[in-house]
Amino acid sequence: MEKLPKLYVETTQEECVKDGKTLAECVVIMGNVEVWLKENEELPDFIDPSRAKFLKREVYDRFYLYVDRTEQKMTADVILVLPDGRTRIYLKKGDELMILPVEGFTKTLIANVGNRVRTGDAFAAVTTRKGEVHYLKPPKTGTVVFIDEITNRPHYLYYILPEE
Amino acid sequence: MEKLPKLYVETTQEECVKDGKTLAECVVIMGNVEVWLKENEELPDFIDPSRAKFLKREVYDRFYLYVDRTEQKMTADVILVLPDGRTRIYLKKGDELMILPVEGFTKTLIANVGNRVRTGDAFAAVTTRKGEVHYLKPPKTGTVVFIDEITNRPHYLYYILPEE
Numbered sequence: 467m468e469k470l471p472k473l474y475v476e477t478t479q480e481e482c483v484k485d486g487k488t489l490a491e492c493v494v495i496m497g498n499v500e501v502w503l504k505e506n507e508e509l510p511d512f513i514d515p516s517r518a519k520f521l522k523r524e525v526y527d528r529f530y531l532y533v534d535r536t537e538q539k540m541t542a543d544v545i546l547v548l549p550d551g552r553t554r555i556y557l558k559k560g561d562e563l564m565i566l567p568v569e570g571f572t573k574t575l576i577a578n579v580g581n582r583v584r585t586g587d588a589f590a591a592v593t594t595r596k597g598e599v600h601y602l603k604p605p606k607t608g609t610v611v612f613i614d615e616i617t618n619r620p621h622y623l624y625y626i627l628p629e630e
Numbered sequence: 631m632e633k634l635p636k637l638y639v640e641t642t643q644e645e646c647v648k649d650g651k652t653l654a655e656c657v658v659i660m661g662n663v664e665v666w667l668k669e670n671e672e673l674p675d676f677i678d679p680s681r682a683k684f685l686k687r688e689v690y691d692r693f694y695l696y697v698d699r700t701e702q703k704m705t706a707d708v709i710l711v712l713p714d715g716r717t718r719i720y721l722k723k724g725d726e727l728m729i730l731p732v733e734g735f736t737k738t739l740i741a742n743v744g745n746r747v748r749t750g751d752a753f754a755a756v757t758t759r760k761g762e763v764h765y766l767k768p769p770k771t772g773t774v775v776f777i778d779e780i781t782n783r784p785h786y787l788y789y790i791l792p793e794e
Contacts, residue, residue: 499674500664510663512676550793553773554718580773581746609717609744629714 469549471579474521475532476543476559482520483509491523493545521545529612533625538565546611548580555580555611557627563611564604564628569620571595577624581610589624604628633713635743638685639696640707640723646684647673655687657709685709693776697789702729710775712744719744719775721791727775728768728792733784735759741788745774753788768792 474493482492486509494501494509496518501510509515521543532542539562546555568575570592577589588601589610604626612625638657646656650673658665658673660682665674673679685707696706703726710719732739734756741753752765753774768790776789 498666498671500666502662502664507662510676512674550773550791552720552791554720556716556718578746578748582742582744584742609714627714627716 470526471549472547473524473526473529474545474547475524477520477522479515479518479520482522483515493521495519495521519543529625530614530623533563533565533612535565538563546579550580553580555609555627557611562628564606564608564624564626566602566604566624566626567620568592568602568622568624570600573621575613575622577610579610579613583608583610583626589626590622634690635713636711637688637690637693638709638711639688641684641686643679643682643684646686647679657685659683659685683707693789694778694787697727697729697776699729702727710743714744717744719773719791721775726792728770728772728788728790730766730768730788730790731784732756732766732786732788734764737785739777739786741774743774743777747772747774747790753790754786 482488482490488503488505488507488509490505492503494503494513496513501513532540532544534541540557540559543559544557568590572593574591576591577583583589583604584607585603585605588603590602592600592602606628608626608628610624611627614623616623646652646654652667652669652671652673654669656667658667658677660677665677696704696708698705704721704723707723708721732754736757738755740755741747747753747768748771749767752767754766756764756766770792772790772792774788775791778787780787
């Protein structure tokens with residue numbers, strides 16, 4: 467099984483820090499400064515909590531909770547760290563996502579989280595009962611940030627961050 | 631034409647900062663703290679230059695200068711910020727890269743910088759004089775970090791960061 471990305475989601479100071487120490491893995495952003503803290507580490511003195519944003523480690527599978535599916539927009543700032551540990555994706559509240567369903571008799575996922583998919587590239591393929599293959603391509607070029615597996619139809623939802 | 635990624639490369643303190651102000655766009659990393667500075671901004675007091683790393687904005691096309699092609703390894707720490715402005719790739723000195731040539735009568739680039747290419751995916755295609763098409767696939771899954779265009783054969787070199 468592939469390793470999962472790490473997810474950090476904007477939260478309140480109280481959820482991240484108590485008595486000057488972190489309650490969980492947190493990323494603190496204040497202007498152009500970023501501090502990556504593990505659990506039970508001290509919040510540096512130069513951080514003014516009233517001016518800082520706090521992002522707390524969250525279970526990756528819960529990413530969809532921070533997306534408004536009707537508006538297709540992020541409802542919070544999040545950071546994704548891909549399994550290579552070297553790639554970070556910064557999403558901001560209000561960012562538009564393309565949410566694209568994968569539905570068919572058989573479904574083959576092609577693109578993975580972190581993949582950049584261009585309008586000419588298929589991110590998934592579906593086969594109908596008659597054996598016709600359809601390749602699914604995104605309306606805009608973007609990066610896959612989440613793939614939701616749901617038990618009802620349409621089975622899979624791709625969350626793709628379009629390039630502006 | 632597609633926008634280019636931004637490149638930051640490890641350098642000395644003197645190259646980045648003079649009289650407490652930045653000489654160019656710089657990223658300063660001290661332990662778990664990162665500071666992203668524009669030109670002519672003040673280095674924050676909490677940065678101890680003797681413990682910090684300084685990465686300076688560099689022309690993206692010069693990425694290859696920081697790679698040892700024989701050893702296929704990075705010779706400096708670098709950060710790439712992809713054209714979406716939301717994705718950062720952190721490369722460390724000593725990181726192994728796959729450097730893969732694209733050589734043929736006609737050459738078609740498929741994967742772009744930032745693309746994750748799996749062992750089953752073609753990153754480029756070449757056609758021989760006889761009209762045979764060959765798809766080029768990487769020996770390991772990885773992310774394309776640079777594509778070098780050179781005037782002599784083999785014409786293009788893909789620099790791919792493999793996933794460990």
